[in-house]
Amino acid sequence: xxxxxxxxxxxxxxxxxxxxxxxxxxxxxxxxxxxxxxxxxxxxxxxxxxxxxxxxxxxxxxxxxxxxxxxxxxxxxxxxxxxxxxxxxxxxxxxxxxxxxxxxxxxxxxxxxxxxxxxxxxxxxxxxxxxxxxxxxxxxxxxxxxxxxxxxxxxxxxxxxxxxxxxxxxxxxxxxxxxxxxxxxxxxxxxxxxxxxxxxxxxx
Amino acid sequence: xxxxxxxxxxxxxxxxxxxxxxxxxxxxxxxxxxxxxxxxxxxxxxxxxxxxxxxxxxxxxxxxxxxxxxxxxxxxxxxxxxxxxxxxxxxxxxxxxxxxxxxxxxxxxxxxxxxxxxxxxxxxxxxxxxxxxxxxxxxxxxxxxxxxxxxxxxxxxxxxxxxxxxxxxxxxxxxxxxxxxxxxxxxxxxxxxxxxxxxxxxxxxxxxxxxxxxxxxxxxxxxx
Numbered sequence: 001x002x003x004x005x006x007x008x009x010x011x012x013x014x015x016x017x018x019x020x021x022x023x024x025x026x027x028x029x030x031x032x033x034x035x036x037x038x039x040x041x042x043x044x045x046x047x048x049x050x051x052x053x054x055x056x057x058x059x060x061x062x063x064x065x066x067x068x069x070x071x072x073x074x075x076x077x078x079x080x081x082x083x084x085x086x087x088x089x090x091x092x093x094x095x096x097x098x099x100x101x102x103x104x105x106x107x108x109x110x111x112x113x114x115x116x117x118x119x120x121x122x123x124x125x126x127x128x129x130x131x132x133x134x135x136x137x138x139x140x141x142x143x144x145x146x147x148x149x150x151x152x153x154x155x156x157x158x159x160x161x162x163x164x165x166x167x168x169x170x171x172x173x174x175x176x177x178x179x180x181x182x183x184x185x186x187x188x189x190x191x192x193x194x195x196x197x198x199x200x201x202x203x204x
Numbered sequence: 205x206x207x208x209x210x211x212x213x214x215x216x217x218x219x220x221x222x223x224x225x226x227x228x229x230x231x232x233x234x235x236x237x238x239x240x241x242x243x244x245x246x247x248x249x250x251x252x253x254x255x256x257x258x259x260x261x262x263x264x265x266x267x268x269x270x271x272x273x274x275x276x277x278x279x280x281x282x283x284x285x286x287x288x289x290x291x292x293x294x295x296x297x298x299x300x301x302x303x304x305x306x307x308x309x310x311x312x313x314x315x316x317x318x319x320x321x322x323x324x325x326x327x328x329x330x331x332x333x334x335x336x337x338x339x340x341x342x343x344x345x346x347x348x349x350x351x352x353x354x355x356x357x358x359x360x361x362x363x364x365x366x367x368x369x370x371x372x373x374x375x376x377x378x379x380x381x382x383x384x385x386x387x388x389x390x391x392x393x394x395x396x397x398x399x400x401x402x403x404x405x406x407x408x409x410x411x412x413x414x415x416x417x418x419x420x421x422x423x424x425x426x427x428x
Contacts, residue, residue, distance in 0.1 A: 013274060013277060018233070027290075029249070030240060030243050038239040039238065083326045083328040091397075109272060120223070124271075126214070130214040131217070142220060149412050157416055158419065159361065162397075
């Protein structure tokens with residue numbers, strides 16, 4: 001696939017995409033600034049940093065956590081998050097010492113856009129979507145997450161417009177950290193449920 | 205439909221391939237597909253259920269050999285042609301023209317359109333309905349999913365048909381995708397989170413202590 005600065009001839013999908021875009025623009029259904037602004041939203045405004053703020057707030061404020069678990073959409077709206085792709089109905093599911101939650105969409109790629117942004121490729125590909133419901137423990141082991149059999153695994157297959165956010169466990173040894181510092185520890189993968197949050201700052 | 209998109213429980217796709225420091229988009233055209241699709245749905249040229257079914261109608265080999273934004277583009281193109289928004293011949297001709305002269309694609313801004321669409325995107329969509337058929341089931345009720353194989357769109361995956369589960373929670377009343385994807389209106393129905401034990405879905409192959417939760421519409425369920 002060509003990048004933005006590729007000087008090679010454009011591949012066929014790229015040409016056909018630009019052709020359709022130019023036709024929609026001529027018909028008044030699209031404009032260049034609409035494209036730029038929508039792309040900017042998904043590149044800059046929504047992403048895992050939003051979900052990380054939600055998680056960190058829930059860790060430090062037990063009343064907020066209760067509101068998040070009771071009505072996820074209303075609770076993320078308190079922090080200014082919402083809109084297309086999960087602002088309608090968001091359910092936060094809480095990891096505990098005895099329960100681990102994992103999110104998938106086996107039929108397409110539903111994902112909580114307002115709090116996690118657009119999904120990574122692996123979330124959308126057949127390997128993850130096929131295996132998450134059949135062999136979640138094996139899959140999690142591949143991600144480096146070994147769960148004892150005493151921990152119940154709950155797989156949330158997002159088959160409707162309801163979107164799921166995993167509320168990870170707060171790591172031990174973080175009692176001295178404030179909300180903003182805690183948010184920096186929370187990764188996208190932990191909020192999908194394929195990783196734990198660790199007290200060491202994530203590599204990315 | 206029993207399409208290749210219905211991947212839950214299939215085998216043979218290998219390990220999950222992850223990309224470190226993955227960018228949000230991998231090519232410029234992917235951004236344009238995202239923007240076109242969001243703009244089209246926001247203007248109600250088609251709805252999200254028609255869009256998902258548009259992807260499901262891709263050829264199976266094409267689906268498996270292509271990525272997310274190619275899926276999106278296949279559905280966007282199919283739907284805009286079917287809805288009469290563009291003609292296939294127009295698109296073919298324009299594609300050829302751009303191939304011959306890549307510069308023939310002038311920028312055109314429309315601040316009024318942009319303000320209207322951005323406002324709608326921030327407000328989000330509403331599949332939830334204020335119409336209120338009273339829910340038939342309550343949390344804890346045992347249910348049996350229907351063993352059904354509709355040729356059209358459905359959100360009851362194959363791996364969970366004809367299976368026993370329990371109602372976990374009532375989500376509210378939501379547009380029925382099976383109707384909305386096929387021009388039959390919203391037909392809102394109660395939607396539930398339903399909990400299934402691994403053994404009920406996968407028999408002796410199930411991993412211990414694993415449960416699957418699905419969001420299922422009332423007409424997918426029978427009392428058990």
